[in-house]
Amino acid sequence: MSNSHRARDVIVNQLINNRALSLLILIIVLSAIMSIAFGGIFFSWSNLSGVLLNLVSEAILVIGMMYLIVSGVIDLSIGANLALGGAITGICLKGSVIFGLVINPQPVAVAILWGLFASCIGGLLNGLLVARVGVNALIATLAMSKIIGGAALYIGGSEIADLPDKFNVLSQTRVLGFFIPIYYMIILVLIGAILLSRFRYFRRFYFIGGNIRSARLSGINVGNTLIAMFVLMGLLAGLAGVIFAARMGNASGNTLPNIELNVITAAIIGGGSLSGGKGTVAGAFMGVLFINLIKTSMVIAGIDIYWQPIIVGTILIAAVVIDIVLQERYGASVNLRKLQSVRRRTLGQGAGA
């Protein structure tokens, strides 16, 4: 086998198996094209900062969504849960009366904890429905998205305006020119990526999604792990809700509609598979970056906004199709060539023994 062949194999293999890397390359290429075509409008700190700020919620949610997708499940209630977290934090900050219960204004930290707690409860209910009752995750979380969404609207109404500055400062401060939520996002994504790639507890997700029977046989408590995962998803939704509320200075019962579908789209583009067992947080984050970059580029290029969903949908299908084609065409041949040498060695040993 020639060196150039081997180099090509390595590259093809990387492109097939490392979705984060191939997306990063695409992002760099697309950015370069946009910079050349539109210069300063695209390649400016304010644009970069704006793009990043806009994708904070999606990026935080996609961490948990990728955990779920790797495990072979899904959560459609995260948008509602995000709104619930923000709304509960909002009413705890402002004080209100719900269910005849008088809530006095709470300190910022206490209010946030209540918001996160509420979202965790939403996640817990998802987890119990899926892992204990045995409801299909899609149905369970679809139903919960209605229930949580309704509760969030009841509690938060259309708007809880004028949140206190002491709270808003958490999202409205700038550090080194960037708004602080961008730093929250980067830290969370980094932690989320390291947890999934490096920690034993989180590595379980791959076994649960890849082969649930084998996971059980390997001593993994599938039910408890799934419940913990949904609670973690709830916590991340709550965090995203709190950060978003502070950034806006108000909370409402219907924040960011349909964000769950955007997040799932990004996770799939980022290398996840709904049948479970594969995907990384890095890939998912690159998926979010890529979609938002495309959207921004279209705005800057002056393309009608209605084209955005059409393009995003096309990219989603393209990502899946490319995956299928590459696996069929190159996956097998690369592996086969690699294997033949391996097998020869193995057989040689076997015969010699």
Place this chain on the structure above:
Amino acid sequence: MDTLLRFKNVTKQFPGVRALDGITFDVARGEVHGLVGENGAGKSTLMHILAGVYQPDAGVLELHGREVRFADEQHAQVSGIGMVFQERSLVGSLSIAENIFAGRQPVKLLNWVDRRRMNRQAAELLRRVGLDLDPSVMVSTLSSIEQQLVEIAKALSLDARILILDEPTATITEIETQVLFDLIRDLKGKGISIIYISHRLEELHHICDRVSVLKDGIYQGTRVMSETTLDEIITMMVGRKILNVYDNRGWARSAPILQVRGLSSTAFSGVSFDLAEHEILGIAGLAGAGRTEIALALFGADPYARGEVILKDRPVHFRQPSDAIEAGIGYLTEDRKAAGLFLELAVAQNIVSANLRAFTRSGLVRDHTANEKCGEFVQRLRINTPSLRQLVMNLSGGNQQKVLLARWLMKNSQILIIDEPTRGVDVGAKNEIYEFIRQMAREGTSIIVISSELPELLILCDRIMVMCQGRKTGELLHEEATEEKLMHLCAGIPLEEAAVERGAS
């Protein structure tokens, strides 16, 4: 002999069947112990009990002379039972090392996976199973034998003293089998006991020290391999069965309606046979022999590479099932729940589903006529259902199978391929189904029956063709066919050799 494991009077009852009845035998330390029996003999139930998946209703297991009762799979694992199931348990997108240590990866502080140590330990285990592979390679890139060996490495990582191998050679080639056998001998030398389940009886002589035989959930005996013959084992597996209600019609010798010549695909090669009018042709063989694949190729559901199919003197090549149906060929799937029935639809809808066109006028389905016709078939096949509107999922296995039969009967196919006609069907319904198959043949349909149950083929078929690993190994007319002969052919042993062996013993 140094006994490691003893089954004592192990009994297991499932609803309606006594799966195991007082099984008693022992496995020695460092022995390869074969476990054989026909489908449904109870082998896998017994192994599931040993692996902690099921608990016995009566009887006990003794390990190292001490009574043990495994509450679950994990309990069995820590007690030194390693099971390599037929279906793989590996996750393709993870590395070999992670698969070996699934959920038990070596860790540093804070449960941070220690990849270096994990890979080092995995490499050590891979060496023990004779695999010279980088443990960080993804499992999806491995070949079948390599995955098999990784499974064994995984079992060894749990310090297994008893290794259960369930059909380990079902998916690997002959040369690879030698690699596996070398490993098994090596492990045996290290004092590990291996329980070896296989349908490929010819393997037993190569690898097993002793063999135990089960039949219909009853223990038939254990033989030392060097002191027995395959013949004896086959006789033990088959036992004496009183059957043969076959009424010989001799149709096998009439003019062929279907001729298959040298049919080859990835799953089978060079298969030729004829099917005569009125004939019932059986196809025997073990799982993976290529029987169903041939049916699917004839039916246009799977492609085939080479070969010729001649239907009534006209060469045909069906690209999709609808072409085959058009030409008068029907196929009853072996997996009626997944690929045959619409479980959540009514009996009538299931029956007419392949015949909608016949009941449609100007695009509208004429329910009334369809129902009338269905009613006729329900009566004719004696389908036990409260009404035509009953959902198929609520019927028994036998009645579900009859609904499928009705569908193809209504189609009036000239050739009907029936894959496992009585799987999961109780005895009463079985006989009724046999009667309908015969009746259809009498009325002019040519039928191919694929079955894993040899007695079934013997009482139904005018002629039986046997397959082994994708090749046709023989063809017997009803009057010359016996269960022993079929079993030999299924195992790939030519009949002349079998006769020689019998003469020698």
